[in-house]
Amino acid sequence: MQKIGVFVCWCGSNIAATVDVKAVAEAMKNEDGVVVSTDYQYMCSAAGQKMIQDAIHEHQLDGIVVCSCSPRMHEATFRKTAEAAGLNPYMVEIANIREQCSWIHKDIPEGTEKAIILARSAIAKLRHNMPLQAGTSAVKKRCLVIGGGIAGIQTALDVADAGFEVDIVEKRPTIGGRMAQLDKTFPTLDCSACILTPKMVEASQSEKINIISYAEVEKVSGFVGNFTATIRKKARYVDEVKCTGCGLCMAKCPAKKGKNEFNMELDNRPAIYIPFAQAIPNVAVIDPEQCNKLKNGKCGLCERVCTAGAINYKQEDELIEREYGAIVVATGFQPMDVNPLNELGYAENADVVTSLELERLMNAAGPSKGTLLRPSDGKHPHTIVFVQCVGSRCDENTKRGKPYCSKICCMYTAKHAMLIREKYPDTDVHVFYIDVRTPGKNFDEFYRRAVEQYGVDYIKGQVGKIANENGKLMVQGSDLINGEQITIAADLVVLATAIEPDPTARSIGTMLTSSMDTNDFFTEAHPKLRPVESPTAGIFLSGVAQGPKDIPETVAQAGAAASKVIGLLAKDHLVTNPCVAGSNELLCNGCSQCEKVCPYGAITYIDKEVRGPGVREVRRVAQVNPAVCQGCGACTVTCPSGAMDLKGFSNQQIMAEVDAICL
Amino acid sequence: MIANELKKRALELLADGTVKRVLGWQKGEFEHDWSPALFETAEEMKGFVYGKYAGANLSKYCLKLNKEEGKTLVMLKPCDTYSFNQLLHEHRLNRENFYIIGVGCKGMEDQNGLLMKCTCCKGKVFELSDEVIDDEESRQPMPEVDRFEQVAKLEQMTHQERFEFWRNELSRCIRCNACRNVCPACTCVKCVFDNPGSGIASKANVTDFEENMFHIIRAYHVAGRCTDCGECSRVCPQNIPLHLLNRKFIKDMNELYGEYQAGEGAEERTPMTSYTLEDVEPGIVHERGNE
Numbered sequence: 001m002q003k004i005g006v007f008v009c010w011c012g013s014n015i016a017a018t019v020d021v022k023a024v025a026e027a028m029k030n031e032d033g034v035v036v037s038t039d040y041q042y043m044c045s046a047a048g049q050k051m052i053q054d055a056i057h058e059h060q061l062d063g064i065v066v067c068s069c070s071p072r073m074h075e076a077t078f079r080k081t082a083e084a085a086g087l088n089p090y091m092v093e094i095a096n097i098r099e100q101c102s103w104i105h106k107d108i109p110e111g112t113e114k115a116i117i118l119a120r121s122a123i124a125k126l127r128h129n130m131p132l133q134a135g136t137s138a139v140k141k142r143c144l145v146i147g148g149g150i151a152g153i154q155t156a157l158d159v160a161d162a163g164f165e166v167d168i169v170e171k172r173p174t175i176g177g178r179m180a181q182l183d184k185t186f187p188t189l190d191c192s193a194c195i196l197t198p199k200m201v202e203a204s205q206s207e208k209i210n211i212i213s214y215a216e217v218e219k220v221s222g223f224v225g226n227f228t229a230t231i232r233k234k235a236r237y238v239d240e241v242k243c244t245g246c247g248l249c250m251a252k253c254p255a256k257k258g259k260n261e262f263n264m265e266l267d268n269r270p271a272i273y274i275p276f277a278q279a280i281p282n283v284a285v286i287d288p289e290q291c292n293k294l295k296n297g298k299c300g301l302c303e304r305v306c307t308a309g310a311i312n313y314k315q316e317d318e319l320i321e322r323e324y325g326a327i328v329v330a331t332g333f334q335p336m337d338v339n340p341l342n343e344l345g346y347a348e349n350a351d352v353v354t355s356l357e358l359e360r361l362m363n364a365a366g367p368s369k370g371t372l373l374r375p376s377d378g379k380h381p382h383t384i385v386f387v388q389c390v391g392s393r394c395d396e397n398t399k400r401g402k403p404y405c406s407k408i409c410c411m412y413t414a415k416h417a418m419l420i421r422e423k424y425p426d427t428d429v430h431v432f433y434i435d436v437r438t439p440g441k442n443f444d445e446f447y448r449r450a451v452e453q454y455g456v457d458y459i460k461g462q463v464g465k466i467a468n469e470n471g472k473l474m475v476q477g478s479d480l481i482n483g484e485q486i487t488i489a490a491d492l493v494v495l496a497t498a499i500e501p502d503p504t505a506r507s508i509g510t511m512l513t514s515s516m517d518t519n520d521f522f523t524e525a526h527p528k529l530r531p532v533e534s535p536t537a538g539i540f541l542s543g544v545a546q547g548p549k550d551i552p553e554t555v556a557q558a559g560a561a562a563s564k565v566i567g568l569l570a571k572d573h574l575v576t577n578p579c580v581a582g583s584n585e586l587l588c589n590g591c592s593q594c595e596k597v598c599p600y601g602a603i604t605y606i607d608k609e610v611r612g613p614g615v616r617e618v619r620r621v622a623q624v625n626p627a628v629c630q631g632c633g634a635c636t637v638t639c640p641s642g643a644m645d646l647k648g649f650s651n652q653q654i655m656a657e658v659d660a661i662c663l
Numbered sequence: 664m665i666a667n668e669l670k671k672r673a674l675e676l677l678a679d680g681t682v683k684r685v686l687g688w689q690k691g692e693f694e695h696d697w698s699p700a701l702f703e704t705a706e707e708m709k710g711f712v713y714g715k716y717a718g719a720n721l722s723k724y725c726l727k728l729n730k731e732e733g734k735t736l737v738m739l740k741p742c743d744t745y746s747f748n749q750l751l752h753e754h755r756l757n758r759e760n761f762y763i764i765g766v767g768c769k770g771m772e773d774q775n776g777l778l779m780k781c782t783c784c785k786g787k788v789f790e791l792s793d794e795v796i797d798d799e800e801s802r803q804p805m806p807e808v809d810r811f812e813q814v815a816k817l818e819q820m821t822h823q824e825r826f827e828f829w830r831n832e833l834s835r836c837i838r839c840n841a842c843r844n845v846c847p848a849c850t851c852v853k854c855v856f857d858n859p860g861s862g863i864a865s866k867a868n869v870t871d872f873e874e875n876m877f878h879i880i881r882a883y884h885v886a887g888r889c890t891d892c893g894e895c896s897r898v899c900p901q902n903i904p905l906h907l908l909n910r911k912f913i914k915d916m917n918e919l920y921g922e923y924q925a926g927e928g929a930e931e932r933t934p935m936t937s938y939t940l941e942d943v944e945p946g947i948v949h950e951r952g953n954e
Contacts, residue, residue: 591753596936640884641851
């Protein structure tokens with residue numbers, strides 16, 4: 001008979017307020033095999049852990065059940081506690097009576113009853129537990145960063161600085177991301193390009209960093225320390241090594257109707273182009289949709305003018321396969337599409353622009369060379385209205401936008417307003433806002449400067465309609481403080497558009513089996529305590545891919561992600577999870593279904609002589625490579641014969657848990 | 664006549680040593696009940712029959728013969744070739760152990776007329792064969808019907824009505840295991856219901872409801888592999904429409920993951936065991952369940 005100890009945690013009042021912990025501990029005393037059952041305020045504290053260790057020694061326990069928080073929180077803690085007291089760490093079971101019980105119940109008898117059932121189920125499982133031994137696996141000392149914006153660049157620089165190889169995979173022809181498109185940055189108003197481009201150069205010159213631009217990650221397999229990624233490097237029809245970035249091809253290209261993505265499509269670019277002057281790599285790319293040579297074979301001018309002989313119309317996509325120990329997701333954001341918000345008239349009026357478009361209109365390298373001219377007629381706007389929270393903080397049921405606050409809009413709108421008033425004092429600037437949110441170092445001071453020093457007119461209220469009347473944009477909104485409806489005749493309207501995750505994030509999340517929230521932002525392993533790690537081991541989060549944030553926060557998080565990557569890559573070996581699958585050869589019928597569902601390629605089939613009672617024949621049977629298996633359990637539920645089983649979560653253990661709850 | 668030609672060809676192949684035995688049909692206890700049979704000599708071949716009562720799908724019987732020395736001649740009607748092909752996909756059979764004659768079929772019958780499975784014929788294409796013996800009449804397509812009509816009716820019912828429908832149908836089950844034993848997708852070395860170690864058999868026998876679960880678990884186990892050959896319903900002595908359970912799964916898979924016919928062509932896609940980025944989110948499956 002096993003000797004089992006049960007330890008019920010109060011978690012302060014987190015559990016004790018809705019679960020009668022003493023009653024739970026008392027009830028467990030009657031369970032078969034339980035020799036000690038007790039409760040304590042904070043079981044994870046040093047005193048609580050010592051209590052468990054003392055009980056293990058005193059009662060010679062074979063296994064313990066800790067009734068506490070989610071195993072994701074403290075299973076590792078209690079396993080270490082048990083191990084230190086000489087108990088195999090896999091003889092520890094956690095009954096989650098917090099997240100799945102006390103937090104969701106209000107009624108004490110109800111919560112207590114459920115806690116008792118959950119504890120009983122954990123005991124039922126523990127009775128079938130076997131001691132397990134962990135193995136080790138080698139760590140590939142290379143990091144993959146997906147996304148080459150400021151987040152990806154900073155993470156790559158920090159990881160490279162620690163001496164590890166880094167590949168940045170960027171889907172656009174250049175790194176730099178959204179930050180490269182910005183004019184000035186709040187709250188210091190330094191020029192975005194002046195602080196970003198040196199970092200881009202540093203990344204390109206680092207011996208440890210390899211920039212794979214105009215490329216997308218196509219497939220990822222493996223697990224922490226041992227990922228294999230397939231990267232598709234799209235054909236740019238220009239030899240990256242030969243091209244000097246002289247720009248002669250751009251000047252000569254006759255097809256100049258390509259929408260300039262870098263300038264938010266406010267002007268055009270040739271079919272062969274370098275996105276912007278400071279692009280890295282400083283190599284041209286041909287847009288196959290625009291290029292006459294690629295479309296119908298009629299042109300070839302760029303090939304003739306290129307003195308480096310870099311043009312190659314026959315270039316094809318290249319597949320690169322590499323192994324990585326860690327993967328960083330830095331996929332960034334895009335502004336939400338505001339076309340569906342009809343009342344704001346974005347689709348009909350050229351002079352209703354998004355904030356990112358305004359960045360380009362004000363940028364010295366933008367379509368108007370930094371002079372603020374309105375897109376419709378190139379005239380200087382005298383009255384400008386900013387509308388905040390466009391698509392942010394929306395009621396989810398209205399499907400008009402995002403439920404979250406995009407976080408950066410209040411500050412960049414204050415920046416825009418201030419810069420315009422500074423440069424064009426004859427301009428009236430009005431800002432419609434719901435709330436002005438300025439938590440951040442020197443942020444509120446910055447906003448107040450816009451109001452107090454620069455005389456920007458902040459109007460609390462939302463805009464109901466923007467209509468074009470004889471070339472004037474009539475902005476109708478409410479002024480909540482004065483309690484009246486107002487209309488402002490504006491020359492230019494700027495929408496502080498919500499930001500949303502880059503559309504590639506969803507497929508990358510699926511590829512990495514990395515969980516995402518309902519808005520397609522990547523989820524953290526713990527929202528407070530592990531903010532830069534994904535719940536999937538070996539996947540780290542950097543920048544807006546994880547949630548809206550500004551540049552300083554992004555850089556800080558990028559550095560934090562890098563330090564986690566360095567911590568992982570610095571290890572030569574990782575302790576593997578001993579909860580791996582194994583096949584009972586006598587039951588295996590060789591159907592290969594487990595092999596098909598295994599996401600890690602851990603299962604192979606061999607012809608093998610199988611021996612058992614009344615059986616001695618060669619059969620095709622499944623074999624699991626325990627070093628590759630991650631214990632996901634997909635094979636065990638696929639196997640119709642029940643031949644495949646998972647250590648630590650065997651069919652028998654799970655059925656025992658279910659029986660303890662249902663019977 | 665197809666039957667005579669089949670017999671002639673089988674005798675030839677036995678005589679020249681191409682095959683060691685012939686898997687075909689012989690007359691059974693009733694006029695309308697012809698049984699699968701194995702013939703090893705010309706003498707035994709005298710009992711061979713083929714005709715409108717040869718409904719039995721011989722694919723499942725190949726499992727055991729796969730281990731025998733020498734080739735087996737197996738006769739497969741067009742729809743039977745899907746089952747055989749599926750077994751090849753699952754590595755349960757070696758192609759080189761069999762000589763396959765594709766047999767023309769005009770629709771099979773029992774005492775009540777056309778078999779259920781023949782009312783929604785899979786067509787006259789042989790997924791694989793070494794040679795085909797048929798005639799003009801057997802190549803004519805059968806009338807097209809919507810095989811999911813009954814499933815759609817079940818889907819229209821309320822939860823309670825559907826539950827009662829199945830409780831009533833399954834209440835007649837005598838657990839003879841005929842459906843399982845004839846099913847070409849049920850190929851486990853040891854069925855979980857026969858394995859005391861799985862802990863399922865004992866549970867399934869505790870109450871009559873748990874016994875009903877046998878059929879539901881079986882439908883889950885063959886989901887994505889069932890070719891809809893209809894043998895389960897054909898052999899059921901209690902006339903339980905077991906094929907409707909499998910067909911519901913097939914309908915759902917077609918709707919969620921695109922049209923799929925198990926046992927068709929080379930194995931390129933298996934909706935239940937392959938994963939693509941385009942697969943529907945689990946939430947959609949869940950929402951449909953609540954309809």
